[in-house]
Every structure is written in structure tokens, then in C-alpha cells.
Amino acid sequence: MRDPYSVLGVTKGADSAAIKSAYRKLAKKYHPDQNPDDPKAKERFAEVSSAYDIVGDDEKRRAFDRGEIDAEGNPTMAGFNPFGGGGRSRAQGGANPAFEDLFATFTQGRGPNYRSAGFSSGGGSAEDILKSMFGGGGPDMGGMGGAGMGADPRMGGAGMGGPGMGGAGMGGQARRQPRPAKGDDIKATARVTLEEVLAGDKVQVSLPGQGAVKIALPEGVEDGQTIRLKGKGKASATGGKLGDALVTVKYASHPSFKTDGSTLLMELPVTLDEAVLGARISVETLDGKVALTLPENAQSGRTMRLKERGLPTKGGKRGDLLIKVLIKLPEEGDEALAALMKRWRTDGRYTVR
Incomplete structure (x- = not known):
């Protein structure tokens, strides 16, 4: 110095x-x-x-x-x-x-x-x-x-010196001056969309006492994961290194998907005729729309899987998208459908209980 x-x-x-x-x-x-x-x-x-x-x-x-x-x-x-x-x-x-x-x-x-x-x-x-x-x-x-x-x-003499001269005397042991203490860490939360997680975007986060900064989302970042930003914490009162900023990543809620690790979950409503006769249905994913083939006689609650349409993983791969089929009937009823079901009930072609 x-x-x-x-x-x-x-x-x-x-x-x-x-x-x-x-x-x-x-x-x-x-x-x-x-x-x-x-x-x-x-x-x-x-x-x-x-x-x-x-x-x-x-x-x-x-x-x-x-x-x-x-x-x-x-x-x-x-x-x-x-x-x-x-x-x-x-x-x-x-x-x-x-x-x-x-x-x-x-x-x-x-x-x-x-x-x-x-x-x-x-x-x-x-x-x-x-x-x-x-x-x-x-x-x-x-x-x-x-x-x-x-x-x-x-x-016949007494020992000289003491612990105050900063070095080793003759016949003594050296004791180094302690290093200055590091500054305190600070904590913050980054709320990110699933689209930002997929793209690995830079997102803005507000650090206490420092304002807004942008951080890059690492590949495969998980909900609740903590990212350490070196030297972005509080200053040391003794001249030591700055503390760190600990940023916790939180996934924002999505209107279509829920998450389970890197797996995405969604529900797909279908009509009664689509479930019985099968259909080609356009499904929304994080990558855009894809065509999904619904087989004939699809049961309500059936789960279909789209490979590698989920979130990124740390290994450079992606999770899957799981689609749950839900059969929806008309909200206000349908006379033709009701007449068909009456004939179907009379015929008694199948039972479920």
C-alpha cells in the first residue's frame, strides 16, 4: 500500500x-x-x-x-x-x-x-x-x-516482549494479524416467467440498498434455487471484502401450466364427440402450438406425454409436457345429445359400475 x-x-x-x-x-x-x-x-x-x-x-x-x-x-x-x-x-x-x-x-x-x-x-x-x-x-x-x-x-532473566509486536520473537511463536471481516450478505427474490426460464434470459432483480440489477438465469434453474452474486452485498466495516447477494428464484404462476421440477403439467378439455371419435387438436406449449392426436375412445383423466416440451435441465436436456384429458359437456345442455343418451341408456350397451 x-x-x-x-x-x-x-x-x-x-x-x-x-x-x-x-x-x-x-x-x-x-x-x-x-x-x-x-x-x-x-x-x-x-x-x-x-x-x-x-x-x-x-x-x-x-x-x-x-x-x-x-x-x-x-x-x-x-x-x-x-x-x-x-x-x-x-x-x-x-x-x-x-x-x-x-x-x-x-x-x-x-x-x-x-x-x-x-x-x-x-x-x-x-x-x-x-x-x-x-x-x-x-x-x-x-x-x-x-x-x-x-x-x-x-x-537468570525473565522473558521479553509479548503478544503486541506482530512477529515472532526469539523462542516464541508467530501469530498473524487476523484478516478483515467480510461484509454481510443481502437477500433478494427474482420472480421469473416459465418463458424466461426456457430462454435463459437475463432478468431484473432489486437488491436492497443498490437498486435494480440484471442477472442471467443459469441453465436448468429451479423454483426456489438460490443464486449467489459475489461482491454485491454490504461493505465491510473493517476494510474486508464485500458481502454477497443471495437471490432466490421464484417461478411466476402461468395460466396454462403447472410445474413439477422440469416437467410441465396441463389440462386439455375435449368434447364428447372428440373423446369418442378421436381428433387432431392444436395444443399450446412454451415453444408454440403443436398438433396432438387424440385417439378414439379417449377416457377423461387420461394423461398424454409430449417428449422434451418441458423446462430445461442442468444436463442440457428438457423435461416433458404431461397433458391430462378432460371431457367437457355443454354448459347449457343439448336436446339432440340428450335424446341420443336416452336411446343409449335404453339399449344398455355398457356399464361402468
Whole structure:
């Protein structure tokens, strides 16, 4: 990262109020919620947040100015020379001079206010500022942790350092600074027609706080399926990655079809004569009209299948269209039909019970 002072547009001698004011302006300007269609704004926002994390904290700022940490907050080796001189201090029990020189090198230049427990954020942290402007927030990033130099009882001295220097001391274990937390996910619903599902169209969906965006329907998308849009969620209060948008697909109701997975279901009303004598009937499908042959003596409730006239599947194929035959009689009655049925009843040619 660049020098944090130049990132925030302030001088090295700027006071904390000026630094905080500069950060507020830049964070508001580049916040991803204000720039949903500008990916560069997200990068700039993260850079501004990282810069303020360094110079917006008094202890981190002093450490950076002394060259003890870099612009990323990682410890440097500035001023460390394991073979150099420096003031001498004698450990209890009389350690040898070589160790005294090494001990002095580690301890020289540390004032009485030096803390080994890590840098801590004040009340004007980036997280606090973002909360005041946008709400929400994220977990505390904590201090720059690391293990200090362990004690050796044979030398009669106590261990040095602590968890606050961000790197591994001699005889200790390293502990890395935790990554910034990712922003929260958001949820939305996309209502789509069966024709849009068949065509794999792009559909419009409204994302909370971001307005309308268009998304492409994947092949074989199912009713109730969730589509994840990376980086379309809320911003992180700690400069981490943006959250995601979770879009649930819902099929809109259709006047002719019902769905069962990739299978389409429909009812086909036919007249009594069509059912008895058979007929060639035009049937509406998602692909347009097709001719269906209704066989003679078709029973009401019979199901006929049109192969691959349903919805797409993930394997690149299509489901079927199932057509249920329903015999419909005249709504207001028909004298000729009634006379025919009376003769039919008298003849008693067949029974169903």
C-alpha cells in the first residue's frame, strides 16, 4: 500500500482531528454502497480504510513514524542489529557480556510508555466512523499480535516482549494479524416467467440498498434455487471484502401450466364427440402450438406425454409436457345429445359400475 498519509491526503504533521475528517470524507466518497457499479471504488475504499487503521490510531501512527511497522501494519526490522552495541543491563545471576549486548539491543530505545500487548484502536477507529455513517459493523480486528522472546531460566532473566509486536520473537511463536471481516450478505427474490426460464434470459432483480440489477438465469434453474452474486452485498466495516447477494428464484404462476421440477403439467378439455371419435387438436406449449392426436375412445383423466416440451435441465436436456384429458359437456345442455343418451341408456350397451 502507498504511504497512508498520502492516501488520506494529509501531511505527516496533521493532527488526529484532521486525519479523522479526511477519512470520513473519503470513506463516504468511495463506500461501495454509494458506488455499486464502480469496482475501482471498492479498491480505493479498502485502501483508505487500511491507511486510517495505521495513522488513525495514536500508537500505530507513532510506530509507523518511527519505522517500526510498514504501511500494511507489519513489523519491520528497523533499528535491529543483533551484533550492535547499546546500553548494557546486567540480568540477575550475572549473564555473560555477549548476552548483555544482545539484550541491550532489543531493549534500547523503548520508552516508559512502550507496550508489549499490541496496538489498540481508540474511539475514532475506522469501524466506529463507518458505523456512524452507514450502520452495521464488523468484529474488532484486534491488535497486531506476535510472541515475544521467551525466558531462559539458565540465564537468570525473565522473558521479553509479548503478544503486541506482530512477529515472532526469539523462542516464541508467530501469530498473524487476523484478516478483515467480510461484509454481510443481502437477500433478494427474482420472480421469473416459465418463458424466461426456457430462454435463459437475463432478468431484473432489486437488491436492497443498490437498486435494480440484471442477472442471467443459469441453465436448468429451479423454483426456489438460490443464486449467489459475489461482491454485491454490504461493505465491510473493517476494510474486508464485500458481502454477497443471495437471490432466490421464484417461478411466476402461468395460466396454462403447472410445474413439477422440469416437467410441465396441463389440462386439455375435449368434447364428447372428440373423446369418442378421436381428433387432431392444436395444443399450446412454451415453444408454440403443436398438433396432438387424440385417439378414439379417449377416457377423461387420461394423461398424454409430449417428449422434451418441458423446462430445461442442468444436463442440457428438457423435461416433458404431461397433458391430462378432460371431457367437457355443454354448459347449457343439448336436446339432440340428450335424446341420443336416452336411446343409449335404453339399449344398455355398457356399464361402468
